[in-house]
Amino acid sequence: MQLVLASTSPRRRELLALLGVSFQVASPSCEERPLAGLSPREHVERFALEKARSIADRRPGALVLGSDTVIELDGRLLGKPRDLDGARDMLTALAGRPHEVHTAVALCSRIQAVESVEVATATVSMRADVDGSITRYLATQESLGKAGAYSIQGAGGDLIERVEGDFTTVVGLPLTVVARLLGSVGYSIPRSVEEIYRQQPYPNWSRFIV
Numbered sequence: 366m367q368l369v370l371a372s373t374s375p376r377r378r379e380l381l382a383l384l385g386v387s388f389q390v391a392s393p394s395c396e397e398r399p400l401a402g403l404s405p406r407e408h409v410e411r412f413a414l415e416k417a418r419s420i421a422d423r424r425p426g427a428l429v430l431g432s433d434t435v436i437e438l439d440g441r442l443l444g445k446p447r448d449l450d451g452a453r454d455m456l457t458a459l460a461g462r463p464h465e466v467h468t469a470v471a472l473c474s475r476i477q478a479v480e481s482v483e484v485a486t487a488t489v490s491m492r493a494d495v496d497g498s499i500t501r502y503l504a505t506q507e508s509l510g511k512a513g514a515y516s517i518q519g520a521g522g523d524l525i526e527r528v529e530g531d532f533t534t535v536v537g538l539p540l541t542v543v544a545r546l547l548g549s550v551g552y553s554i555p556r557s558v559e560e561i562y563r564q565q566p567y568p569n570w571s572r573f574i575v
Contacts, residue, residue: 366474368552371420371431376518380538381430383566385555386547393419393431399444405437406467406484413469414482425475428552434537436513437465443513452508453499456524459513461493466513468534472546479550485539487530489517498524512537518568528573536567 368388370381378390393416399408417431436443438458446452466489471482492498507521508514515521517528517535533540544558565571 366477366552367424367427368547369420369424369427369429371416371429374432374537376516376536377432377538380533380536380540380567381543383556383561384540384544384558386552388430389427391420391424391429393417395419399442404440405435405442405465406486408442409433409435409467409469410471410482410484413471414473414480417471417473417482418480421473421475427474428477428479428547428550429473430543430546431471431473432468432538434466434468434512434534437467438462445510445512446508446514449503449506449508452514453503455514456491456499456502456508457494459491459515460499460524461491463488463490464513465489466530466535468537468539468542470539470542470546472550474550477550481546481549483542483546485531485534485542487528487532487534489528489535490526491524492526517573518570522569522572525573532565532570532573533567 370390371393373392395415412433413431417429421429466487469484473480505520507516531539
């Protein structure tokens, strides 16, 4: 059965490739619009499911992985900034304090009647902005298109003091969750997940091992 990643994110493609699986990439057709009354965790679960469903409906014979990441601060959902001013506002709010990163992974297959989703959460503590680090980071343009306006595997790693939880959750695709969901339907994973986590073969991963 063909495995399809319902994401155009280069980071998710890179992380999934670490498992050694063969997969195709498809762009999901869904709108990530927040709904009143849902928590950030419920939102990310819904977004991941909608992404996976949108591809599974078009390719019923495939096994589809969908994923989404949101930031939670004081119970409030932070998505992707619209522009650099929005990115500055987000990073200023996050500076000097911890926040939660929720990444959901959904698995769908119409032919197998499979639909499941799991959410992983990590706590990220940002450094205080005492030396203009946010301004320097914004100049890299890396904030745009990133949940919470930062990229932990890029220059944004310099803004972060520590990570409690799975580093790949913060990047955007928790590999332990992916492996568990694929294993639940008997899909073979060529590479050892435990070995991948020992090697930390991704930018900045080794910096944030507790």
